[in-house]
Amino acid sequence: MFIDQVKIYVRAGDGGDGMVAFRREKFVPNGGPAGGDGGNGGDVIFEVDEGLRTLIDFRYQRRFKAERGEHGMSKSMHGRGADDLVIKVPQGTVVSDVDTGEVIADLVAHGQQAVIAKAGRGGRGNKRFATSANPAPELSENGEPGQERSIQLELKVLADVGLVGFPSVGKSTLLSVVSAARPKIAAYHFTTIVPNLGMVDTGDGRSFVMADLPGLIEGASQGVGWVINSCVTLSGRVLLCM
Template sequence: MFVDKAKIFVKGGNGGDGLVAFRRELYVPEGGPAGGDGGNGGDVIFRVDEGLRTLMDFRYQKHFKADRGEKGRNKSQHGANADHMIVRVPPGTIVVDDDTGERVADLTRHGQEVVIAKGGRGGRGNIRFKSSVNTAPAIAENGEEGQERWVTLELKVMADVGLVGFPSVGKSTLLSVVSAAQPKIGAYHFTTITPNLGVVDLGDERSFVMADLPGLIEGAHTGVGLGHDFLRHVERTRIIVHVVDMSGMEGRDPYEDWVKINDELRLYNPKLAERPQIVAANKMDMAESEDNLSAFRDQVAELRPDIVIMPISSLTKQGVREMLYRVADLLDSLPDVSELEESEQAAKADEGIVYKYETTDDMAFTISKDNEVFVVESEGIERLMRRTQFNSYEAIMRFGRILRGLGIDDALRKRGAKDGNTIRIGKFEFEFFEGGSDDYLYEDQ
């Protein structure tokens, strides 16, 4: 089974906690702090493996969590950093953040890597807090939590040439003739429901990858039929070979079919209308095909005089070789997939970024009221709270001093906070005293 879409959960490893410890050697009086830092948590990294062709593995494993860093050790030893988790994905995989809809990564080249979930930093041990004022600090930090997110993976087939056309026009038969691929072939609509890939070797040291893509129907750009499941794969191809049944054996008009398919491509993505296209006028071994081809040429010339029309028969192989050489010549004049996508991404400022993750220590905050509770919101402060060990009196005092230094006390007073009011920051609630932030009392919600 071909799987080209999957939703998975990824989580970077938590950082290891810092340690509170002191030197206790027999002949070292007042030995001082010796608690080491915690190790960093592992990242979740996606790596492109050209040996993979589907997202099948993600049907059975949907959760990927990196290991956490080791806790700090005594004798000022740093806890070990966790190993990164490497997740292999096929070329052509797009990673989208499920909550925001933001494109996180577009993975096309073998060996390409991107960090999808960043591991948390290790907490600092008490040796980091030693100063001339406090020579024996009993304070350390918790490790930072690793980033976690749900992401959607979408696979777009990586092929040089994409075969498009209505169902049963002979795309699968053509692929089986020109390559070693063995797609399912039948005289009924939608025989092909998943993309098939084949390598076409011309014997002159030139070869290319051709994809037989599921047949289109009207309304596909809105998701009708196989809809978007088909169209996403066309975006990756450098050349479109539009297979048209020139026999009209099912009462269809070849020109109308050609127009409808091109309309679906254009409505889905206007750039597809600009993609180089060769029309493979198929089934020329049938009786009515010659007359239909003549009328088809005249009609297409009025609308798109640049379109190349190659009469072929997948059954008798008539004209197939000539068409393949024409395709190869056109490919030689075009940039490869990576260059094409880089140029398209450069034109879009938001797509020029492969990976985004906020790691700044921005302490900006807002204050609002929830009934009688003052609510302080700040990503930076909440991050600091997760690293603070609130079972330590010294840690609480340090946290209070940081809040006071940020001006949160003054801001709360201006908003009307008085002695005994409840202050909520993240999942913690504090009791406010006008004497200063050092006098905050707290309780976990």
């Protein structure tokens, strides 16, 4: 089975710090604590997008950071929470932690989401620490740091397009030109005896998997020559015949 894999780094947003502040109003002396809470950071979330076929986009961007929460403010104003960072992945992506090997998520269904890095919570402002014993606390919390981790994405690849044709018609050559795959190319029949797969980037944000298959000759279905066998599963819609 051909596996497309890539290692990336993700970091969730830190929580905003809580604030120490006091109410200051013209005719109200010692107005009491008024420091707001920090906002929560953003999670890093993966979401399955049926339209994606490969992990090719992660070749170009390997670091992802969600925003931090805003700090708390005076006048009891809370900091704004950050938006989550939602990253689209293809169906069938398995996400694991590089350091521990633990599988974090197995993303199979369209629209399925998983939190991959958990955001830091915002810290509490001093208003929250007021008690009858200490009505004017000079105390606030810092925001928690967002989780950061190195992760591995793995996708078991089924081909979308298969190249079917007589031996030596240039199937492997075509694959080598449109993808980064480097199949063996030679001027004798049956150079290719097991399928080669390559990722084809269409240049407009899409990609698909092309399979270069062993050459077929007349009688292949009766077992003559090399027959397409269980090595490759064509999930796909197109067979290109040469």
